[in-house]
Amino acid sequence: MMHQTILSGTPTALTSRDAHLRLDGLTKRYGDTEAVAALNLDVPKGELVALLGPSGCGKTTTLRMIAGLITPSGGRIVVGRSDITQMPVYRRDMGLVFQSYALFPHMTVARNVAFGLEMRGVSKPEIEQRVREALAMVRLEPLAERRPRELSGGQQQRVALARALVIRPSILLLDEPLSNLDAKLRDEMRNEIRDIQQNLGITAVFVTHDQVEALSMCDKVVVMKGGKLEQVGTPVDVYEHPATPFVASFVGRTNRLEAMGKGDGTAIAGGAVLRIPSRAQGPVEIMMRPHRVRLTDSDGASASGGEGTNRLDGRLSRVTFVGDLLQYHVDVSGTELVVEAASDHGRVFRAVGAPVSLMWRVEDTMVFGRTA
Missing domain, CATH: 3.40.50.300 (P-loop containing nucleotide triphosphate hydrolases)
Known part of the structure; x- marks a missing residue:
């Protein structure tokens, strides 16, 4: 019980x-x-x-x-x-x-x-x-x-x-x-x-x-x-x-991104329109867990996602080796977001400075109101 x-x-x-x-x-x-x-x-x-x-x-x-x-x-x-x-x-x-x-x-x-x-x-x-x-x-x-x-x-x-x-x-x-x-x-x-x-x-x-x-x-x-x-x-x-x-x-690691909700299930952030599980309108804060975000090449073919996937483009600014994980730090329009991926003998996805795309499922998007 x-x-x-x-x-x-x-x-x-x-x-x-x-x-x-x-x-x-x-x-x-x-x-x-x-x-x-x-x-x-x-x-x-x-x-x-x-x-x-x-x-x-x-x-x-x-x-x-x-x-x-x-x-x-x-x-x-x-x-x-x-x-x-x-x-x-x-x-x-x-x-x-x-x-x-x-x-x-x-x-x-x-x-x-x-x-x-x-x-x-x-x-x-x-x-x-x-x-x-x-x-x-x-x-x-x-x-x-x-x-x-x-x-x-x-x-x-x-x-x-x-x-x-x-x-x-x-x-x-x-x-x-x-x-x-x-x-x-x-x-x-x-x-x-x-x-x-x-x-x-x-x-x-x-x-x-x-x-x-x-x-x-x-x-x-x-x-x-x-x-x-x-x-x-x-x-x-x-x-x-x-x-x-x-x-x-506090409970787990998160990425934070300021956005503007449009009231129709989407929000504008990082120079892109993102789908969100909310019809919030006005200033919002979007969060997603680093291990739920995927890092891909920035070209349209490999970075395209389905209808239930969000995408942001940025530039790889830093890679941190933490044993079982690699943490990729990506600059998206001045905001640093982190992607966590399983470490493969220390081999990194791309060199620092390379253009990359971040992708994650809409259902992994957390939305909170914020003061403008």
């Missing part, structure tokens, strides 16, 4: 009747600055939701209000049918994984994992059993007697995850837990966290500024900007149907 997440007051709002975690007008002010502005969000039970956005957008503040580490200036936090807005941290039944891991350096791995159970007065035999289960879950049983300094970054992150899960929380909160890991470890831990979350069926909120983490791990993505929610939806929804130019440019 596909769960849904609701965001009130946006054109992309979804409906949910089984929210396990509900944020109702959640607000945090610091003097005259509104770090989080009347945030409304429902998270169904068993769903992993990402709070995604740039630094300062309010995502970590939101997570810390949910955890009870920051007191809201307004609004409510509801879990199930209980309002926990004023409830102290230790009573919230939540597991929190910090960016810095926050392990006790003088304790063994097993003692670090057991700490939360000891504070809750769980019996020693049960603690030992649950610690063994938690360490098995994150594949760290053989390292139970090591100290944090004897572990790699990925192993320390697994300890932090086991410590959060051993208390069997109702909700798991993760605050950019992968940001200190190298690229390969991040890939591994993304898969591990997702697998564990799905196997346990636990509700989880994941804070990140990394769009790859949000798109690859989560059931829903909540994009934030300036303390407000810009859009919420499945990873595919947010990537393929961004609600705003900010979402389009």
Whole structure:
């Protein structure tokens, strides 16, 4: 069954009747600055939701209000049918994984994992059993007697995850837990966290500024900007149907082109008439993903497209090799557009300075209004 997440007051709002975690007008002010502005969000039970956005957008503040580490200036936090807005941290039944891991350096791995159970007065035999289960879950049983300094970054992150899960929380909160890991470890831990979350069926909120983490791990993505929610939806929804130019440019790479909509499904941009999936009239901003654009020779025969294809002519200004991709930078009437193509042993399509054409499908064209 596909769960849904609701965001009130946006054109992309979804409906949910089984929210396990509900944020109702959640607000945090610091003097005259509104770090989080009347945030409304429902998270169904068993769903992993990402709070995604740039630094300062309010995502970590939101997570810390949910955890009870920051007191809201307004609004409510509801879990199930209980309002926990004023409830102290230790009573919230939540597991929190910090960016810095926050392990006790003088304790063994097993003692670090057991700490939360000891504070809750769980019996020693049960603690030992649950610690063994938690360490098995994150594949760290053989390292139970090591100290944090004897572990790699990925192993320390697994300890932090086991410590959060051993208390069997109702909700798991993760605050950019992968940001200190190298690229390969991040890939591994993304898969591990997702697998564990799905196997346990636990509700989880994941804070990140990394769009790859949000798109690859989560059931829903909540994009934030300036303390407000810009859009919420499945990873595919947010990537393929961004609600705003900010979402389009933050979630994935985009080309931006100023245009003038004619009100008949076309727009003028880059010295050409383009077909657009909109009858917008007046100033618009056209966007398209670099990997959805094709680079061709500029002669009419090889650059001709069908009725559902747009074309712009330009001049190749730069080629960047990025391993599995080649990025072609093309100057179109003073605007630089980028085409991404699979790298073929570093061989480039054309030399810098050559005339080329850009082609893409009308259905891959995103259109947003703009102020003239």
